[in-house]
Amino acid sequence: MLVMDAHCDVLYKMWLNPGISFYDTDSGLDVTYENLEKSKIVFQTFAVWVPDKVPVGQRFEAAIKQIDDFYEKVIQNGQKVFLVTSGEQLSECSPTRIGALLSLEGADALQGDLRFLRTFYRLGVRQMGLTWNHANEAADGIKEERGGGLTRFGRQVIEEMSRLGMVLDVSHLSVKGFWEVMEHPDLPVIASHSNSRAICPHVRNLEDEQIKALIQKNGLIGLTYVPYFVHFPHTEARIDHLIKHIEHICELGGENHLIFGSDFDGIHDKIAQLENAGQLNNLIDALLMRYPETLVRKWAWDNGYQFYSKHLASQNVKKTEAK
Numbered sequence: 672m673l674v675m676d677a678h679c680d681v682l683y684k685m686w687l688n689p690g691i692s693f694y695d696t697d698s699g700l701d702v703t704y705e706n707l708e709k710s711k712i713v714f715q716t717f718a719v720w721v722p723d724k725v726p727v728g729q730r731f732e733a734a735i736k737q738i739d740d741f742y743e744k745v746i747q748n749g750q751k752v753f754l755v756t757s758g759e760q761l762s763e764c765s766p767t768r769i770g771a772l773l774s775l776e777g778a779d780a781l782q783g784d785l786r787f788l789r790t791f792y793r794l795g796v797r798q799m800g801l802t803w804n805h806a807n808e809a810a811d812g813i814k815e816e817r818g819g820g821l822t823r824f825g826r827q828v829i830e831e832m833s834r835l836g837m838v839l840d841v842s843h844l845s846v847k848g849f850w851e852v853m854e855h856p857d858l859p860v861i862a863s864h865s866n867s868r869a870i871c872p873h874v875r876n877l878e879d880e881q882i883k884a885l886i887q888k889n890g891l892i893g894l895t896y897v898p899y900f901v902h903f904p905h906t907e908a909r910i911d912h913l914i915k916h917i918e919h920i921c922e923l924g925g926e927n928h929l930i931f932g933s934d935f936d937g938i939h940d941k942i943a944q945l946e947n948a949g950q951l952n953n954l955i956d957a958l959l960m961r962y963p964e965t966l967v968r969k970w971a972w973d974n975g976y977q978f979y980s981k982h983l984a985s986q987n988v989k990k991t992e993a994k
């Protein structure tokens with residue numbers, strides 16, 4: 672069964688540790704070429720994440736360095752992993768030639784400048800979240816106590832993303848920001864790595880109303896394996912608990928909107944038996960014991976395939992000229 676994964680932090684880890692290799696089995700990375708190949712994860716989103724501790728004026732540069740690693744150390748000559756920027760390319764993904772989507776986790780790297788958004792787009796970035804957990808020039812993150820929504824710049828960012836034809840990721844965004852984004856008439860939206868708050872009451876998880884809104888908007892919800900977002904106490908999180916989130920999201924009508932969003936290489940604690948991308952079969956097998964294969968196939972591949980085929984259209988700048 673082919674699989675898609677909506678979030679990993681390999682690029683951040685490689686930026687921290689320049690010596691490690693995506694193609695080295697013993698690199699210590701959760702997501703390596705070998706692990707993806709083993710689990711038939713043939714489409715993987717690679718997030719660029721610039722932590723808050725990087726001073727504002729150096730965030731663009733930090734993101735550029737991670738993107739350089741993406742090209743130099745992951746894509747290389749494109750024979751084993753290739754950059755996906757349009758929907759048509761999804762059908763080219765295979766266990767030996769893996770498609771890679773480049774995304775920005777937070778608009779911090781834009782440094783308040785729309786020109787940098789366009790630059791990232793031209794470098795192949797097709798998806799972006801407005802924030803990580805904290806506030807930046809675009810919006811408040813979910814852990815910002817004042818709970819603000821989008822700034823004026825944030826509204827310009829989503830308009831420009833819509834014009835360019837990018838996907839917006841609402842994981843990490845404040846609740847107010849989430850609802851403001853959902854008001855946008857045609858921006859494709861994904862929560863790339865968030866679970867259900869009704870099942871595990873963590874602030875990073877989605878409330879039922881948010882899940883329903885994502886379903887209504889034809890968006891995606893990426894089930895994540897972060898133990899803290901799966902079960903309380905997190906030390907006891909198991910694959911069974913992850914399935915409770917699937918069950919609940921399906922009860923809300925999300926059967927055609929669920930995908931996987933591991934957050935591998937962004938987490939230290941792991942769910943037993945699901946500790947790296949090479950162990951994904953343990954989740955697939957557990958799902959196949961409970962659900963018909965057609966359903967599991969939807970979550971593993973079909974739902975994401977439909978979404979990205981449609982929204983990573985073969986356009987470039989689709990509407991008006993840049994302002």
Ligand SMILES: [Zn+2]
Pocket residue numbers: 776843864934937
């Ligand atoms: Zn994250």
